[in-house]
Amino acid sequence: MIYIENANIVTENGILKNGALLAENEIITKIGKTGTFEVPENAKKIDANGLYLGPGFVDIHVHGGGGYNFFDNPEKVAQHFLKHGETTVLATSYTTYTKAEYLAAIEKIKQAMKTNSKNIAGFYMEGPYLNPKYGAEPKMNKWRGEIKREDYAEIVDSAGALTKVWAVAPERENVLEFMEYVKSKNPNAVFAVAHSEATPDEIDRIKKYGVKIQTHCMNATGRVGESKGIRGAGPDEYCLFNDDMYAELISDSLAIHVPAYLQKLILKVKGIDKILLITDSFATETEMSEKYAKAKDLSFDSEGNLSGSRLTMDIVCRNFVKHTNSSICDTFLAASTNPAKAICMDEEIGTVEVGKKANLVLVDNEFNIEKVIFEGRQ
Ligand SMILES: [Zn+2]
Numbered sequence: 001m002i003y004i005e006n007a008n009i010v011t012e013n014g015i016l017k018n019g020a021l022l023a024e025n026e027i028i029t030k031i032g033k034t035g036t037f038e039v040p041e042n043a044k045k046i047d048a049n050g051l052y053l054g055p056g057f058v059d060i061h062v063h064g065g066g067g068y069n070f071f072d073n074p075e076k077v078a079q080h081f082l083k084h085g086e087t088t089v090l091a092t093s094y095t096t097y098t099k100a101e102y103l104a105a106i107e108k109i110k111q112a113m114k115t116n117s118k119n120i121a122g123f124y125m126e127g128p129y130l131n132p133k134y135g136a137e138p139k140m141n142k143w144r145g146e147i148k149r150e151d152y153a154e155i156v157d158s159a160g161a162l163t164k165v166w167a168v169a170p171e172r173e174n175v176l177e178f179m180e181y182v183k184s185k186n187p188n189a190v191f192a193v194a195h196s197e198a199t200p201d202e203i204d205r206i207k208k209y210g211v212k213i214q215t216h217c218m219n220a221t222g223r224v225g226e227s228k229g230i231r232g233a234g235p236d237e238y239c240l241f242n243d244d245m246y247a248e249l250i251s252d253s254l255a256i257h258v259p260a261y262l263q264k265l266i267l268k269v270k271g272i273d274k275i276l277l278i279t280d281s282f283a284t285e286t287e288m289s290e291k292y293a294k295a296k297d298l299s300f301d302s303e304g305n306l307s308g309s310r311l312t313m314d315i316v317c318r319n320f321v322k323h324t325n326s327s328i329c330d331t332f333l334a335a336s337t338n339p340a341k342a343i344c345m346d347e348e349i350g351t352v353e354v355g356k357k358a359n360l361v362l363v364d365n366e367f368n369i370e371k372v373i374f375e376g377r378q
Pocket of ligand 1: 061063092126280308
């Protein structure tokens with residue numbers, strides 16, 4: 001049992017000043033003003049000293065971090081991100097993995113979820129069927145060529161309902177059969193448009209399967225135009241235009257992935273409720289090129305191209321505030337509440353609310369982490 005008092009509690013309806021919260025058996029059971037409800041004697045008391053108490057971060061797109069990859073060392077990665085307030089993470093794949101590597105990693109991650117990495121909520125499959133023209137490590141893409149059931153069936157089967165998101169390039173030939181297969185095995189799976197140059201018509205074609213996320217909006221996406229100098233509409237424009245689409249956003253400190261002006265544009269068009277902040281973090285230890293020497297939170301592939309980040313969600317939040325002037329409450333929506341909704345876990349997590357899991361972070365106004373509470377325990 002845990003009791004936190006003197007907190008600025010971040011709720012969906014704004015800040016509850018001088019707030020207090022009680023959690024019993026992993027669940028939030030009471031919220032109110034400090035001093036207005038009785039506190040059981042055996043509760044562990046925490047004085048928040050006026051810091052912000054918000055919902056634990058939900059990072060749906062994260063490949064690795066702290067020097068490790070999710071697909072090799074899930075426990076180390078889960079722990080690294082938990083320390084940074086990420087009480088929910090999705091282990092994310094990429095097109096560089098072979099089928100055998102997928103299958104081995106899925107088993108390893110399932111095992112980690114059962115033991116001590118309970119902040120892993122499942123998988124975000126970034127691939128295998130993306131457009132090799134967009135994104136990092138194009139030469140290492142193991143999934144070019146024809147889409148065949150014998151290649152993907154085992155992966156889909158073994159990840160099962162744990163796969164919350166499948167990212168696809170809608171223009172890939174036979175991707176519809178793949179999506180139908182995924183849906184037959186896991187009706188709740190959500191699709192994302194990723195590393196793609198699909199036209200709006202091509203995306204509409206797969207809409208019925210449940211496409212509702214654009215993978216890192218305005219980053220590693222294609223633009224299609226009839227000829228030079230003519231700008232076409234692609235996945236970014238589709239996401240901006242369609243109200244039901246969520247836009248994933250990588251906000252790094254120097255706004256290299258997505259320039260600050262474009263971050264503000266995405267926010268203006270989509271509204272805060274459709275923004276999903278992500279880290280897209282990798283384990284990479286690749287040396288920074290001179291051009292990006294000041295950007296300590298970026299990651300690069302073997303050819304020196306920008307490839308995800310070394311971010312954690314606390315830092316993403318700080319960057320997002322800096323680049324877009326968003327409020328603390330809005331930033332928590334984009335870092336916790338919206339992603340929980342996007343992966344259909346909002347009945348359990350994503351807000352500070354009675355009945356939800358006591359997954360909480362205590363931060364100052366720059367998102368420096370003071371404490372992380374996971375399932376009611378510090
Ligand atoms: Zn990624």
